[in-house]
Amino acid sequence: MEAVDPFIFRLAIFVLAIFIGYYVVWSVTPALHTPLMSVTNAISSVIIVGALLAAGTAAIDAGSQFGRYAGALAVMLASINIFGGFLVTQRMLAMYKKKEKPAAKKPEGEGQ
């Protein structure tokens, strides 16, 4: 039998990850659906790995720097998302509080 195409392995990971996503996301409490969106936003910016490769590697043909600069722009956009996404999620999550005991009540700011 011939060797299995590596594509099949990647497809297997992909399909299994969809199932994991399905069960994990259904277990997210509806109260946290907004932080869920902002954090998925941040992690989908892991596409930055592709952008880093493009921006960081010297072009073969010195005349064509397009790939590099496209990569650098992508690194910048992904960084906005990564920092913005994780930090805004953190700020939101800091606001979710349990019922406090009536005695210990002190006013607090917006979590930041």
Next chain:
Amino acid sequence: MSANLAALLYLVAGVLFILALRGLSSPETARRGNYLGMAGMAVAVGTTLLVMELDGFGLALIGGAVVIGGAIGAVIARRIPMTAMPQLVAGFHSLVGLCAVLVAAAYLYEPHAFHAGPAVEGVRYSFGTASLIELSIGAAIGAITFSGSVIAFMKLQGLMRSAPIVFKGQHWLNLAIGVAIAVFVIFLTASGGQALTAFWIICFLSLILGVLLIVPIGGADMPVVVSMLNSYSGWAAAALGFTLENTALLITGALVGSSGAILSYIMCKGMNRSFVSVILGGFGADGGEAAAGADIDRTVKQGSSDDAAFIMKNAGKVIIVPGYGMAVAQAQHALKELGELLKAEGVDVSYAIHPVAGRMPGHMNVLLAEANVPYDEVFELEDINSEFSTADVAFVIGANDVTNPAAEDDPSSPIYGMPVLQVWKAKTVMFVKRSLGSGYAGIENPLFFRDNTLMLLGDAKKMTESIVKGMD
């Protein structure tokens, strides 16, 4: 670093991302989950930097980009008001989409950068058929996500009217563009990745398609749109994960894709609408005409803030139902104050949230959390609906259609079948509304005319504040 070690580390990053989402199952574990997500990102970025052939200029380029982007992101995250969260998320989606397009383009122009091996001088890299298809799908979905999210952002930010824009032959046009994109994908693949013009045509057509897909969707369907674009951004990342042969990207793309899809499903179910009908759009047209046509001369009982304060103060149990109007008026802090005063009077106060209240999933929960309302006082529809019959007052602030009994008892109503909060079962229902107009669907709410309904007309924030004053 060996390629195997790098692949393992990408797997670690992927697992950390799974744990990040897992943490969101409860507010106690969510913060730790967010840190795990950050750790996953650090692992993925660090691994890439170590495994690649980084030159000095590249390092400077990356450093500059990360500092600029990171600073912009951090400032936005700090400053953004919580009410603006839907448009922020839409804006962020657009960046992921654009990023996918740029990475796909860079892959086509500088393929050797992605394979860490020198290309032969003068000979263009030969691409595999599969990777070309993956790459063009990634770029197409990325471009759709980008332009679609820009439109969603503009609608949410009020830069564009949120009413649906529909024209004849819209769906056929979309279909034709979709087919054209497929044709150019085949063309690009057949050329072995040499036909760069075809790639840019794919991107251009996808940008147009993204705009056309979102313009017909009205403001009230925005929760579905935002979730859908979330899903798209995930699929775009996953497609590029195949091209780049990167496990972290594959896992994340699948997670985000299914997350957005599930949220879209939940939102559609909350409106009793099929996903297809939301996508085809046209719903949520300004219902002005429809409401005017009904023109029934029934009387409403209008109350003052003092009446409301008096009734609530003497109630045993009050359920507060917030809606988009509360967000618009920024009334959450005043509302929290009202809740506190009522609790001090010995009233049992809780909050009821409809799944589609607001402009994105969980929008109301975040706003109440911002106002320091403890999350264990806030309940979802299915957990609190049976409580209304024992409540003395249902205080509806800035919500309308999600409380409309027509959804349960009038089969001719456009929202028939939609799950609603049964506020009418409370002894008294109070509506804080700016006017007697109908909701987004242009549907009359028969509750307004019931004997036990008290209409409190005015701005949600001002009205709540004056009720608070009336409590003394």
